[in-house]
Each structure stands twice: as C-alpha cells, then as structure tokens.
Amino acid sequence: MNHPCFQTGGYFRFIDGWNLFTTYWAQNEPSRGQPCVNVDVDGKWKTALCNQTMNSVCMKTTEVPPPTEAGHSGVCPDHxxxxxxxxxxxxxxxxxxxxxxxxxxxxxxxxxxxxxxxxxxxxxxxxxxxxxxxxxxxxxxxxxxxxxxxxxxxxxxxxxxxxxxxxxxxxxxxxxxxxxxxxxxxxxxxxxxxxxxxxxxxxxxxxxxxxxxxxxxxKEITEQLPTVAAHKQEGTHQRHHVHSALVVVLVLTVLSVLAVTAFLLYKKSGRPLPTFDNPLYFNRERSLQPNMIDTSQLVGNAEVEENPEPIITL
Missing domain, CATH: 3.10.100.10 (Mannose-Binding Protein A, subunit A)
Incomplete structure (x- = not known):
C-alpha cells in the first residue's frame, strides 16, 4: 500500500508538509531515482516509481506542521x-x-x-x-x-x-x-x-x-553584545534625562526666589496680610444679625397703634 510520502526537491517529505522525524527504511533503502514510497506488510518503507498501482491508506487530521526554523545565528568554534x-x-x-x-x-x-x-x-x-x-x-x-x-x-x-x-x-x-x-x-x-x-x-x-x-x-549560540549604535542611543537617552532633570530644578528654584521676593515686598509695604473672607459666610451672618434698632420704641409704637388716642376735634 502507498505511503503518503514522496520525494520533493531531492529529498523525501510527507504530502501534508511534515518533515521526517523518524524513518523505517528497508534494507538498502531509500533508493535514488524512485521518488514515491510504500510501506510493506512488515512495516518497512520501500521506494518505488509513482506510476505503480498499489493499495492505499488515507488519513484525516487537523494538526498542522510546525513552522520552519528561520535564521542561522551563532558562530563556529575557534581554530x-x-x-x-x-x-x-x-x-x-x-x-x-x-x-x-x-x-x-x-x-x-x-x-x-x-x-x-x-x-x-x-x-x-x-x-x-x-x-x-x-x-x-x-x-x-x-x-x-x-x-x-x-x-x-x-x-x-x-x-x-x-x-x-x-x-x-x-x-x-x-x-x-x-x-x-x-x-x-x-x-x-x-x-x-x-x-x-x-x-x-x-x-x-x-x-x-x-x-x-x-x-x-x-554553531555556538552567543549572547548578542550591544552594538555601537545601541551604546550611542543609550547615551542619548541618559543625556536627555539629565537635561530634563536640570530644567525642572532650575524652574523650581526660580519660582521659589520669586515667591520669597513677593513676600518680602508685600511685608515691607505695611499692609495687613489678607485673611480668609468667605462672602457667603459673612453675608449669612449679617443676614442673621438683628438691625441696630431701639426695640423699646418699636414696642411703644406698636402699643400706640393698637390703642390709638381719641382724636379731639375743637
């Protein structure tokens, strides 16, 4: 029966894209010039011409081949x-x-x-x-x-x-x-x-x-050393952070000097320092205070109004 493997580009691969991780070749196999493979009743793989007619076995799966490794990093040993x-x-x-x-x-x-x-x-x-x-x-x-x-x-x-x-x-x-x-x-x-x-x-x-x-x-895999460009970029970032810190310190210093100068000038003018004055608070208190009026007069007037004197006409 046919085995789902054939020769592509000079080497054998499964038709679903998987590489060969293990092989079960028969004696004196694989043979050059016979690009298709069949498995014998004893489980051994044998090459054959692809136009030969044999029984076949089909397989269905959802698994996909692993990605091919890319890149060939590393160095060779010394002499x-x-x-x-x-x-x-x-x-x-x-x-x-x-x-x-x-x-x-x-x-x-x-x-x-x-x-x-x-x-x-x-x-x-x-x-x-x-x-x-x-x-x-x-x-x-x-x-x-x-x-x-x-x-x-x-x-x-x-x-x-x-x-x-x-x-x-x-x-x-x-x-x-x-x-x-x-x-x-x-x-x-x-x-x-x-x-x-x-x-x-x-x-x-x-x-x-x-x-x-x-x-x-x-190849021997070695740790990647920082490049000259990386060193330059790192130095640029460090200088940028130093400059930013100096600018912040300078601004804070100027603001502090201005605040102290303003305080001294205001104190030298002799005017009292401003206090907290909430107009809502003080207006509310004024609205609650009684008017400075002689209440005795109000009482007297009320009594007169309630008991008016008779008007005597001549």
Whole structure:
C-alpha cells in the first residue's frame, strides 16, 4: 500500500508538509531515482516509481506542521588543533590546525589526513563534532563545492553514513535519512558511506579503506553584545534625562526666589496680610444679625397703634 510520502526537491517529505522525524527504511533503502514510497506488510518503507498501482491508506487530521526554523545565528568554534598520533618519525611539531567552515546553522571541518571510518569518527568526536550528515540538496552542494577543490589529492571523504547489521543505513548523528545522493549501482555490500570529490555522489567503502573525512558541529549560540549604535542611543537617552532633570530644578528654584521676593515686598509695604473672607459666610451672618434698632420704641409704637388716642376735634 502507498505511503503518503514522496520525494520533493531531492529529498523525501510527507504530502501534508511534515518533515521526517523518524524513518523505517528497508534494507538498502531509500533508493535514488524512485521518488514515491510504500510501506510493506512488515512495516518497512520501500521506494518505488509513482506510476505503480498499489493499495492505499488515507488519513484525516487537523494538526498542522510546525513552522520552519528561520535564521542561522551563532558562530563556529575557534581554530582546532588536531594532535597527530606521534611515532618515532613524527614529533609534536607536526600537529595541524584546522578552521571550521560555517554553513547555515552548522560548521564543518574538512580533514585531509586519511583514516579508516572508525578512526575518523573518533577523531571528529575529539575535535568537538561528529562525522558529517547531509540532509538536503543545499547542504550537498556546499560539501561538493569544498571537496571538489581537493579532488586531485583526495578521491573521497568519509561521512557519517553507515549500515547496521540489519542492512539499514543510518546517520551517525541520528538524523533521519530523508535525502540520498547515491551514485549509480549504489549502495552495495560495503558498510560505510563516502562522498566522492569528483562529482559529489555517495558511494560505499570498506572499513579498512583510508579516506579523508568531514566533521560537523552545531554553531555556538552567543549572547548578542550591544552594538555601537545601541551604546550611542543609550547615551542619548541618559543625556536627555539629565537635561530634563536640570530644567525642572532650575524652574523650581526660580519660582521659589520669586515667591520669597513677593513676600518680602508685600511685608515691607505695611499692609495687613489678607485673611480668609468667605462672602457667603459673612453675608449669612449679617443676614442673621438683628438691625441696630431701639426695640423699646418699636414696642411703644406698636402699643400706640393698637390703642390709638381719641382724636379731639375743637
């Protein structure tokens, strides 16, 4: 039955956009030139031509693939010194220094001293990395551009590809194999993988073969240091705050001097200081005070009005 995975852009991806996080390839798989994948009754994945007719399994889900990581920040390690195995004919002066070469989020060492695959793998570990894996066409082109410059002196370089006792090919760094660049008639019965410097294709090699090799390590993530522009901007903000504080202090000082001067001048004039005078309050009190009138006269007048004297006419 068909497996919902096919080869796009030179490497295998699921048709719903998910990357391959684990793989279950059968022996000597995946094969170059057969872009579609089917799963056998034993659960192993096998490549095939897409026009072959098979049973199929459909799946429906609401999950979406995670976003692709963007950016390749970080730096490569400093120059690495490889200590040679000293013998009667070699001295410590024969140690060599190699520079890591950056590409995307990894760094690479192209070691030109030849070793068998196990020794090359151990050497990469001592240098802080692992035998390189190749995950997509862009990384393949990068490695090919480097090794082809050395094709006159080195025909092939070990990479971290090896075959298990079950016949399954794996990457030493546990990267899923979702891209292959095997040469024609490869892989064969040999155990380890190489990249040839003349055309960049992958071929197999025996353990006793000696080859140059490629180490790989992730970039080192460092804390971002403030830039000169950031320092300048920070200094500008600090100067702005200092100037604002000085202006506030100056204004308060001037206001204080004016207030003291006004107080002294008013006191020198001899006029009494103004007091609190609420017209509503005092008007209310005046309205409540009785008029300054002789109440005895009012009473007398009232009595006269109530008992008026008889008018005597002559």
């Amino acid at each position: 690495t010194t490889k200590i040679r195995e000293h013998s009667f004919f070699m001295t410590p002066d024969s140690d060599e220094t190699f520079a890591w070469v950056p590409f995307r989020d990894h760094c690479y060492l192209f070691m030109t001293d030849e070793s068998d695959w196990p020794d090359a793998a151990s050497s990469c570990v001592r240098l802080g990395g692992v035998l390189a894996s190749i995950g997509d066409p862009a990384e393949q082109r990068f490695i090919k551009s480097k090794v082809e410059k050395l094709k006159d002196s080195h025909s092939a370089f070990w990479i971290g590809l090896y075959k298990t006792h079950k016949g399954t090919w794996l990457w030493l760094d546990k990267t899923p194999i979702d891209y292959v660049n095997w040469a024609r008639y490869e892989p064969d019965d040999d155990t380890y993988g190489t990249v040839h410097s003349d055309d960049g294709t992958w071929r197999t090699g025996h353990r006793w073969h000696t080859r140059a090799y490629i180490c790989e390590t992730p």
